Amino acid sequence: MTHVMQEGGPPDGAQLARMIVRIAVERDRQAFAALYSHFAPRVTAFLRKSGLPPNMAEEIAQDVMLTVWRKAEQFDPARAGASTWIFTIARNLRIDHLRRVRVATSAEQVEPEEIETAPSGEALMLASERESTVRAALAALSDEQAMVLRLSFFGDKPHSEIARELGLPLGTVKSRVRLALGRLRALLEGET
Amino acid sequence: MTIRHHPTDESLMRLAAGSLPAGPAMVVATHLAGCPQCRERVAEFEALGGILLEESAPVPMAPDAFAAALRAIDAEETRAAAGKTARPAAKPRAGRAPATLPGGIPLPEPLRDCEIGPWRWIGIGVRASAVKMPDDPEARLTLLRVGPGRKLPEHGHFGTEFTQILVGSFTDEFGRYMPGDLTEMNHDIEHQPIVDPDGECICLAALEGGMRMTGPFGRLIQPFVRL
Numbered sequence: 248m249t250h251v252m253q254e255g256g257p258p259d260g261a262q263l264a265r266m267i268v269r270i271a272v273e274r275d276r277q278a279f280a281a282l283y284s285h286f287a288p289r290v291t292a293f294l295r296k297s298g299l300p301p302n303m304a305e306e307i308a309q310d311v312m313l314t315v316w317r318k319a320e321q322f323d324p325a326r327a328g329a330s331t332w333i334f335t336i337a338r339n340l341r342i343d344h345l346r347r348v349r350v351a352t353s354a355e356q357v358e359p360e361e362i363e364t365a366p367s368g369e370a371l372m373l374a375s376e377r378e379s380t381v382r383a384a385l386a387a388l389s390d391e392q393a394m395v396l397r398l399s400f401f402g403d404k405p406h407s408e409i410a411r412e413l414g415l416p417l418g419t420v421k422s423r424v425r426l427a428l429g430r431l432r433a434l435l436e437g438e439t
Numbered sequence: 440m441t442i443r444h445h446p447t448d449e450s451l452m453r454l455a456a457g458s459l460p461a462g463p464a465m466v467v468a469t470h471l472a473g474c475p476q477c478r479e480r481v482a483e484f485e486a487l488g489g490i491l492l493e494e495s496a497p498v499p500m501a502p503d504a505f506a507a508a509l510r511a512i513d514a515e516e517t518r519a520a521a522g523k524t525a526r527p528a529a530k531p532r533a534g535r536a537p538a539t540l541p542g543g544i545p546l547p548e549p550l551r552d553c554e555i556g557p558w559r560w561i562g563i564g565v566r567a568s569a570v571k572m573p574d575d576p577e578a579r580l581t582l583l584r585v586g587p588g589r590k591l592p593e594h595g596h597f598g599t600e601f602t603q604i605l606v607g608s609f610t611d612e613f614g615r616y617m618p619g620d621l622t623e624m625n626h627d628i629e630h631q632p633i634v635d636p637d638g639e640c641i642c643l644a645a646l647e648g649g650m651r652m653t654g655p656f657g658r659l660i661q662p663f664v665r666l
Protein backbone atom coordinates (compact mmCIF):
# COMPACT_ATOMS: atom_id res chain seq x y z
CA MET A 248 0.00 0.00 0.00
CA THR A 249 1.42 3.36 -0.98
CA HIS A 250 1.60 6.21 1.38
CA VAL A 251 0.05 9.15 -0.46
CA MET A 252 -0.63 11.73 2.23
CA GLN A 253 1.71 12.96 4.86
CA GLU A 254 0.39 13.30 8.35
CA GLY A 255 -1.24 16.68 8.92
CA GLY A 256 -1.49 19.49 6.40
CA PRO A 257 -2.30 19.31 2.73
CA PRO A 258 0.15 17.57 0.37
CA ASP A 259 2.79 19.83 -1.20
CA GLY A 260 3.39 20.39 -4.90
CA ALA A 261 5.92 17.58 -5.27
CA GLN A 262 3.59 15.08 -3.56
CA LEU A 263 0.67 16.15 -5.77
CA ALA A 264 2.82 15.77 -8.89
CA ARG A 265 3.86 12.25 -7.77
CA MET A 266 0.19 11.31 -7.35
CA ILE A 267 -0.54 12.28 -10.95
CA VAL A 268 2.46 10.30 -12.15
CA ARG A 269 1.23 7.27 -10.17
CA ILE A 270 -2.16 7.56 -11.84
CA ALA A 271 -0.43 7.67 -15.22
CA VAL A 272 1.89 4.75 -14.57
CA GLU A 273 -0.06 2.45 -12.26
CA ARG A 274 -3.67 3.64 -12.61
CA ASP A 275 -3.37 4.02 -8.84
CA ARG A 276 -6.84 4.67 -7.43
CA GLN A 277 -5.54 5.50 -4.01
CA ALA A 278 -3.45 8.30 -5.51
CA PHE A 279 -6.56 9.42 -7.39
CA ALA A 280 -8.57 9.47 -4.16
CA ALA A 281 -5.96 11.66 -2.46
CA LEU A 282 -5.75 13.96 -5.47
CA TYR A 283 -9.53 14.15 -5.66
CA SER A 284 -9.94 15.06 -2.02
CA HIS A 285 -7.36 17.80 -2.41
CA PHE A 286 -8.40 19.29 -5.75
CA ALA A 287 -12.11 18.66 -6.38
CA PRO A 288 -13.24 21.04 -3.57
CA ARG A 289 -10.69 23.66 -4.66
CA VAL A 290 -11.59 23.46 -8.35
CA THR A 291 -15.26 23.85 -7.35
CA ALA A 292 -14.42 26.93 -5.28
CA PHE A 293 -12.27 28.34 -8.08
CA LEU A 294 -15.02 27.86 -10.71
CA ARG A 295 -17.58 29.49 -8.44
CA LYS A 296 -15.31 32.49 -8.00
CA SER A 297 -15.06 32.73 -11.78
CA GLY A 298 -18.83 33.17 -11.91
CA LEU A 299 -20.32 29.70 -12.46
CA PRO A 300 -23.40 28.71 -10.43
CA PRO A 301 -22.63 26.20 -7.62
CA ASN A 302 -24.16 23.10 -9.25
CA MET A 303 -22.39 23.81 -12.54
CA ALA A 304 -19.10 24.48 -10.74
CA GLU A 305 -19.31 21.07 -9.05
CA GLU A 306 -20.30 19.30 -12.26
CA ILE A 307 -17.32 20.79 -14.13
CA ALA A 308 -14.98 20.07 -11.19
CA GLN A 309 -16.09 16.43 -11.42
CA ASP A 310 -15.30 16.49 -15.13
CA VAL A 311 -11.91 18.08 -14.38
CA MET A 312 -11.02 15.21 -12.03
CA LEU A 313 -12.10 12.58 -14.59
CA THR A 314 -9.95 14.37 -17.18
CA VAL A 315 -7.02 14.20 -14.74
CA TRP A 316 -7.54 10.43 -14.56
CA ARG A 317 -7.80 10.04 -18.35
CA LYS A 318 -4.98 12.37 -19.33
CA ALA A 319 -2.56 11.73 -16.46
CA GLU A 320 0.11 10.46 -18.85
CA GLN A 321 0.12 13.86 -20.59
CA PHE A 322 1.21 15.54 -17.36
CA ASP A 323 4.83 16.70 -17.60
CA PRO A 324 6.17 18.00 -14.27
CA ALA A 325 8.94 19.87 -16.13
CA ARG A 326 6.36 21.99 -17.97
CA ALA A 327 3.85 22.72 -15.21
CA GLY A 328 3.24 21.87 -11.59
CA ALA A 329 0.21 19.80 -10.54
CA SER A 330 -1.90 22.84 -9.59
CA THR A 331 -1.05 24.70 -12.78
CA TRP A 332 -1.84 21.67 -14.92
CA ILE A 333 -5.17 21.11 -13.21
CA PHE A 334 -5.92 24.82 -13.43
CA THR A 335 -5.49 24.69 -17.24
CA ILE A 336 -7.84 21.68 -17.45
CA ALA A 337 -10.46 23.55 -15.41
CA ARG A 338 -10.02 26.65 -17.54
CA ASN A 339 -10.45 24.72 -20.80
CA LEU A 340 -13.52 22.84 -19.60
CA ARG A 341 -15.04 26.10 -18.39
CA ILE A 342 -14.45 27.63 -21.84
CA ASP A 343 -16.00 24.57 -23.48
CA HIS A 344 -18.96 24.83 -21.17
CA LEU A 345 -19.53 28.51 -21.90
CA ARG A 346 -19.22 27.91 -25.64
CA ARG A 347 -21.50 24.93 -25.51
CA VAL A 348 -24.12 27.10 -23.90
CA ARG A 349 -23.74 29.68 -26.62
CA VAL A 350 -23.95 27.26 -29.53
CA ALA A 351 -26.37 24.80 -27.91
CA THR A 352 -28.70 25.02 -30.89
CA SER A 353 -26.12 23.81 -33.40
CA ALA A 354 -26.55 20.08 -33.76
CA GLU A 355 -23.00 19.12 -34.44
CA GLN A 356 -20.71 18.44 -31.55
CA VAL A 357 -17.26 19.85 -32.23
CA GLU A 358 -14.01 18.59 -30.79
CA PRO A 359 -12.78 20.91 -28.08
CA GLU A 360 -9.76 22.78 -29.32
CA GLU A 361 -7.16 23.96 -26.92
CA ILE A 362 -5.53 27.17 -27.91
CA GLU A 363 -1.84 26.44 -27.90
CA THR A 364 -0.42 28.33 -24.97
CA ALA A 365 2.07 25.78 -23.73
CA PRO A 366 5.64 26.91 -23.70
CA SER A 367 8.00 24.90 -25.82
CA GLY A 368 11.74 24.65 -25.98
CA GLU A 369 13.58 27.93 -26.08
CA ALA A 370 12.30 30.15 -23.25
CA LEU A 371 11.38 27.28 -21.00
CA MET A 372 12.07 27.94 -17.36
CA LEU A 373 11.76 24.94 -15.17
CA ALA A 374 8.14 24.80 -13.99
CA SER A 375 8.96 24.73 -10.29
CA GLU A 376 11.30 27.69 -10.68
CA ARG A 377 8.63 29.64 -12.54
CA GLU A 378 6.03 28.85 -9.93
CA SER A 379 8.16 29.90 -7.00
CA THR A 380 9.06 33.12 -8.83
CA VAL A 381 5.38 33.92 -9.43
CA ARG A 382 4.51 33.01 -5.84
CA ALA A 383 7.24 35.30 -4.50
CA ALA A 384 6.12 38.14 -6.78
CA LEU A 385 2.50 37.75 -5.67
CA ALA A 386 3.60 37.84 -2.02
CA ALA A 387 5.65 40.99 -2.62
CA LEU A 388 2.69 42.96 -4.03
CA SER A 389 0.86 45.32 -1.70
CA ASP A 390 -2.40 43.88 -0.31
CA GLU A 391 -4.39 46.18 -2.55
CA GLN A 392 -2.45 45.27 -5.68
CA ALA A 393 -2.71 41.56 -4.91
CA MET A 394 -6.47 41.96 -4.51
CA VAL A 395 -6.79 43.86 -7.79
CA LEU A 396 -4.79 41.11 -9.49
CA ARG A 397 -6.93 38.30 -8.03
CA LEU A 398 -10.15 40.06 -8.97
CA SER A 399 -9.01 40.74 -12.51
CA PHE A 400 -7.85 37.14 -12.91
CA PHE A 401 -11.27 35.78 -12.01
CA GLY A 402 -13.55 38.28 -13.73
CA ASP A 403 -14.95 37.88 -17.20
CA LYS A 404 -15.49 41.61 -17.35
CA PRO A 405 -12.58 42.48 -15.13
CA HIS A 406 -12.75 46.25 -14.97
CA SER A 407 -16.44 46.71 -14.41
CA GLU A 408 -16.59 43.91 -11.83
CA ILE A 409 -13.64 45.26 -9.89
CA ALA A 410 -15.13 48.74 -10.06
CA ARG A 411 -18.29 47.38 -8.46
CA GLU A 412 -16.47 45.35 -5.80
CA LEU A 413 -14.18 48.16 -4.78
CA GLY A 414 -16.71 50.95 -5.29
CA LEU A 415 -14.33 52.85 -7.57
CA PRO A 416 -14.80 54.62 -10.88
CA LEU A 417 -14.02 52.53 -13.96
CA GLY A 418 -11.09 54.71 -15.04
CA THR A 419 -9.42 54.35 -11.64
CA VAL A 420 -9.79 50.58 -11.81
CA LYS A 421 -8.25 50.43 -15.27
CA SER A 422 -5.17 52.28 -14.11
CA ARG A 423 -4.92 50.17 -10.93
CA VAL A 424 -5.03 46.93 -12.92
CA ARG A 425 -2.34 48.32 -15.20
CA LEU A 426 -0.22 49.37 -12.21
CA ALA A 427 -0.64 46.01 -10.45
CA LEU A 428 0.38 44.12 -13.59
CA GLY A 429 3.30 46.48 -14.14
CA ARG A 430 4.49 45.88 -10.59
CA LEU A 431 4.09 42.11 -11.01
CA ARG A 432 6.09 42.27 -14.23
CA ALA A 433 8.88 44.27 -12.55
CA LEU A 434 8.99 41.74 -9.69
CA LEU A 435 9.06 38.76 -12.07
CA GLU A 436 11.86 40.27 -14.08
CA GLY A 437 13.83 41.26 -11.00
CA GLU A 438 13.61 37.72 -9.68
CA THR A 439 14.92 35.91 -12.74
CA MET B 440 12.12 38.38 -37.01
CA THR B 441 12.25 40.87 -34.16
CA ILE B 442 8.90 41.39 -32.55
CA ARG B 443 8.51 44.88 -31.17
CA HIS B 444 4.83 45.12 -30.33
CA HIS B 445 3.30 42.58 -27.95
CA PRO B 446 -0.13 42.06 -26.36
CA THR B 447 -0.60 43.85 -23.05
CA ASP B 448 0.04 41.87 -19.87
CA GLU B 449 -3.63 42.18 -19.16
CA SER B 450 -4.56 40.44 -22.40
CA LEU B 451 -1.99 37.69 -21.78
CA MET B 452 -3.37 37.22 -18.28
CA ARG B 453 -6.94 37.04 -19.57
CA LEU B 454 -5.90 34.51 -22.22
CA ALA B 455 -4.29 32.39 -19.49
CA ALA B 456 -7.35 32.81 -17.27
CA GLY B 457 -9.70 31.83 -20.09
CA SER B 458 -11.62 35.11 -20.01
CA LEU B 459 -10.49 36.63 -23.29
CA PRO B 460 -13.31 36.21 -25.85
CA ALA B 461 -12.70 33.71 -28.65
CA GLY B 462 -11.92 36.24 -31.41
CA PRO B 463 -9.26 38.25 -29.54
CA ALA B 464 -7.97 34.98 -28.02
CA MET B 465 -7.31 33.65 -31.52
CA VAL B 466 -5.50 36.86 -32.53
CA VAL B 467 -3.31 36.62 -29.42
CA ALA B 468 -2.74 32.89 -30.02
CA THR B 469 -1.49 33.77 -33.52
CA HIS B 470 0.98 36.16 -31.90
CA LEU B 471 2.10 33.54 -29.36
CA ALA B 472 2.87 31.09 -32.15
CA GLY B 473 5.74 33.38 -33.16
CA CYS B 474 6.69 34.93 -29.81
CA PRO B 475 8.51 32.82 -27.18
CA GLN B 476 8.64 35.79 -24.81
CA CYS B 477 4.84 36.07 -24.66
CA ARG B 478 4.50 32.29 -24.40
CA GLU B 479 6.63 32.44 -21.27
CA ARG B 480 4.47 35.26 -19.91
CA VAL B 481 1.33 33.21 -20.49
CA ALA B 482 3.03 30.30 -18.71
CA GLU B 483 3.66 32.63 -15.76
CA PHE B 484 0.01 33.64 -15.68
CA GLU B 485 -0.99 29.97 -15.83
CA ALA B 486 1.29 29.38 -12.86
CA LEU B 487 -0.55 32.25 -11.15
CA GLY B 488 -3.79 30.39 -11.94
CA GLY B 489 -2.34 27.30 -10.28
CA ILE B 490 -1.43 29.33 -7.19
CA LEU B 491 -4.90 30.89 -7.02
CA LEU B 492 -6.45 27.42 -7.40
CA GLU B 493 -4.21 26.10 -4.63
CA GLU B 494 -5.18 28.93 -2.28
CA SER B 495 -8.95 28.64 -2.94
CA ALA B 496 -10.84 27.77 0.23
CA PRO B 497 -12.20 24.23 -0.44
CA VAL B 498 -15.95 23.88 -1.00
CA PRO B 499 -17.28 20.46 0.09
CA MET B 500 -18.47 18.25 -2.75
CA ALA B 501 -21.76 16.35 -2.66
CA PRO B 502 -21.35 13.30 -0.35
CA ASP B 503 -21.49 10.77 -3.20
CA ALA B 504 -19.35 12.79 -5.65
CA PHE B 505 -16.21 10.68 -5.31
CA ALA B 506 -18.16 7.42 -5.58
CA ALA B 507 -19.77 8.79 -8.76
CA ALA B 508 -16.31 9.60 -10.17
CA LEU B 509 -15.17 6.02 -9.48
CA ARG B 510 -18.30 4.64 -11.17
CA ALA B 511 -17.57 6.77 -14.23
CA ILE B 512 -14.00 5.45 -14.32
CA ASP B 513 -15.24 1.86 -13.95
CA ALA B 514 -17.70 2.33 -16.79
CA GLU B 515 -14.96 3.72 -19.04
CA GLU B 516 -12.58 0.91 -18.21
CA THR B 517 -15.25 -1.71 -18.82
CA ARG B 518 -15.90 -0.21 -22.24
CA ALA B 519 -12.16 -0.06 -22.95
CA ALA B 520 -11.73 -3.70 -21.88
CA ALA B 521 -14.57 -4.69 -24.19
CA GLY B 522 -12.51 -3.20 -27.01
CA LYS B 523 -14.81 -0.31 -27.64
CA THR B 524 -13.36 3.15 -27.82
CA ALA B 525 -14.72 5.53 -25.24
CA ARG B 526 -15.52 8.11 -27.86
CA PRO B 527 -16.13 7.93 -31.58
CA ALA B 528 -13.14 8.92 -33.69
CA ALA B 529 -13.07 12.61 -34.52
CA LYS B 530 -14.75 13.41 -37.77
CA PRO B 531 -12.61 15.29 -40.26
CA ARG B 532 -13.53 18.92 -40.22
CA ALA B 533 -15.58 20.21 -43.08
CA GLY B 534 -14.58 23.31 -45.01
CA ARG B 535 -10.82 23.10 -44.62
CA ALA B 536 -9.06 26.42 -44.69
CA PRO B 537 -6.82 27.05 -47.68
CA ALA B 538 -3.22 26.38 -46.77
CA THR B 539 -1.96 29.78 -47.80
CA LEU B 540 -2.68 33.48 -47.71
CA PRO B 541 -2.48 35.57 -50.90
CA GLY B 542 1.07 35.47 -52.23
CA GLY B 543 1.58 31.89 -51.10
CA ILE B 544 2.26 32.81 -47.49
CA PRO B 545 1.36 29.93 -45.19
CA LEU B 546 -1.59 30.41 -42.89
CA PRO B 547 -0.50 30.79 -39.25
CA GLU B 548 -0.73 27.47 -37.40
CA PRO B 549 -3.48 28.50 -34.93
CA LEU B 550 -5.80 29.30 -37.87
CA ARG B 551 -5.46 25.87 -39.47
CA ASP B 552 -8.93 24.65 -38.46
CA CYS B 553 -10.72 27.89 -39.24
CA GLU B 554 -12.89 28.41 -42.25
CA ILE B 555 -11.56 31.32 -44.30
CA GLY B 556 -14.26 33.12 -46.23
CA PRO B 557 -13.85 34.61 -49.70
CA TRP B 558 -12.03 37.94 -50.05
CA ARG B 559 -14.56 40.68 -50.51
CA TRP B 560 -14.04 44.23 -51.65
CA ILE B 561 -15.08 46.59 -48.89
CA GLY B 562 -13.56 49.85 -50.06
CA ILE B 563 -10.83 51.20 -52.30
CA GLY B 564 -7.73 49.10 -51.66
CA VAL B 565 -9.37 47.17 -48.82
CA ARG B 566 -10.60 43.59 -48.85
CA ALA B 567 -11.81 41.49 -45.97
CA SER B 568 -12.46 37.84 -45.33
CA ALA B 569 -14.56 36.49 -42.48
CA VAL B 570 -12.79 33.81 -40.45
CA LYS B 571 -14.99 31.25 -38.78
CA MET B 572 -13.65 29.38 -35.78
CA PRO B 573 -14.97 25.82 -35.63
CA ASP B 574 -15.53 25.92 -31.87
CA ASP B 575 -17.14 29.31 -31.76
CA PRO B 576 -18.92 30.14 -35.01
CA GLU B 577 -20.26 33.35 -33.55
CA ALA B 578 -16.85 34.82 -32.79
CA ARG B 579 -15.97 37.71 -35.04
CA LEU B 580 -12.59 37.36 -36.61
CA THR B 581 -11.52 39.05 -39.83
CA LEU B 582 -8.59 38.91 -42.20
CA LEU B 583 -7.91 42.30 -43.72
CA ARG B 584 -5.93 42.92 -46.87
CA VAL B 585 -5.10 46.57 -47.33
CA GLY B 586 -3.19 48.11 -50.23
CA PRO B 587 -0.02 50.21 -49.91
CA GLY B 588 -0.65 53.72 -48.61
CA ARG B 589 -4.25 52.90 -47.62
CA LYS B 590 -5.83 53.43 -44.24
CA LEU B 591 -6.99 50.48 -42.20
CA PRO B 592 -10.79 50.54 -41.87
CA GLU B 593 -11.92 52.67 -38.96
CA HIS B 594 -14.09 51.39 -36.24
CA GLY B 595 -16.09 53.39 -33.77
CA HIS B 596 -14.64 54.49 -30.49
CA PHE B 597 -15.90 51.52 -28.61
CA GLY B 598 -14.04 48.41 -27.46
CA THR B 599 -10.50 47.22 -28.13
CA GLU B 600 -9.34 45.98 -31.48
CA PHE B 601 -6.67 43.26 -31.54
CA THR B 602 -4.64 43.21 -34.74
CA GLN B 603 -1.83 40.80 -35.58
CA ILE B 604 0.27 41.67 -38.63
CA LEU B 605 0.85 38.68 -40.91
CA VAL B 606 2.28 40.28 -44.05
CA GLY B 607 3.56 43.79 -44.84
CA SER B 608 3.49 46.65 -42.39
CA PHE B 609 1.60 49.73 -41.27
CA THR B 610 2.41 52.78 -39.24
CA ASP B 611 0.44 54.86 -36.79
CA GLU B 612 1.41 57.56 -34.32
CA PHE B 613 2.81 54.93 -31.94
CA GLY B 614 5.18 53.28 -34.36
CA ARG B 615 5.62 50.86 -37.19
CA TYR B 616 4.06 47.40 -37.05
CA MET B 617 5.75 44.53 -38.82
CA PRO B 618 4.90 40.83 -39.31
CA GLY B 619 4.70 39.15 -35.90
CA ASP B 620 3.65 42.35 -34.13
CA LEU B 621 0.35 42.69 -32.35
CA THR B 622 -1.40 45.93 -31.55
CA GLU B 623 -4.30 46.57 -29.23
CA MET B 624 -6.03 49.70 -30.34
CA ASN B 625 -8.17 51.07 -27.62
CA HIS B 626 -11.25 53.15 -28.09
CA ASP B 627 -9.88 55.89 -25.85
CA ILE B 628 -6.90 56.47 -28.11
CA GLU B 629 -7.20 58.24 -31.45
CA HIS B 630 -5.34 56.30 -34.07
CA GLN B 631 -5.20 55.98 -37.81
CA PRO B 632 -2.93 53.22 -39.04
CA ILE B 633 -1.79 53.60 -42.64
CA VAL B 634 -0.22 50.77 -44.62
CA ASP B 635 3.39 51.50 -45.56
CA PRO B 636 3.97 52.39 -49.23
CA ASP B 637 6.17 49.39 -50.05
CA GLY B 638 3.45 46.74 -50.27
CA GLU B 639 0.08 45.47 -49.16
CA CYS B 640 -0.59 44.48 -45.56
CA ILE B 641 -2.49 41.41 -44.40
CA CYS B 642 -3.57 41.25 -40.80
CA LEU B 643 -5.88 39.32 -38.54
CA ALA B 644 -8.26 41.46 -36.50
CA ALA B 645 -10.88 40.95 -33.83
CA LEU B 646 -12.80 43.42 -31.77
CA GLU B 647 -13.68 43.01 -28.16
CA GLY B 648 -16.77 44.77 -26.97
CA GLY B 649 -19.67 46.13 -28.94
CA MET B 650 -19.10 46.98 -32.55
CA ARG B 651 -20.08 50.33 -33.90
CA MET B 652 -18.51 51.07 -37.21
CA THR B 653 -18.37 54.61 -38.46
CA GLY B 654 -17.82 56.16 -41.85
CA PRO B 655 -18.31 54.58 -45.26
CA PHE B 656 -15.66 51.90 -44.57
CA GLY B 657 -17.34 51.04 -41.33
CA ARG B 658 -20.74 50.60 -42.85
CA LEU B 659 -19.27 48.44 -45.57
CA ILE B 660 -17.14 46.26 -43.35
CA GLN B 661 -19.71 45.80 -40.60
CA PRO B 662 -21.67 42.96 -42.21
CA PHE B 663 -18.44 41.05 -42.87
CA VAL B 664 -17.09 41.50 -39.38
CA ARG B 665 -20.39 40.30 -38.04
CA LEU B 666 -20.40 37.19 -40.22
Ligand SMILES: [Zn+2]
Binds near residue numbers: 442444446478
Ligand atom coordinates in the same frame (compact mmCIF):
# COMPACT_ATOMS: atom_id res chain seq x y z
ZN1 LIG C 1 5.04 38.80 -27.88
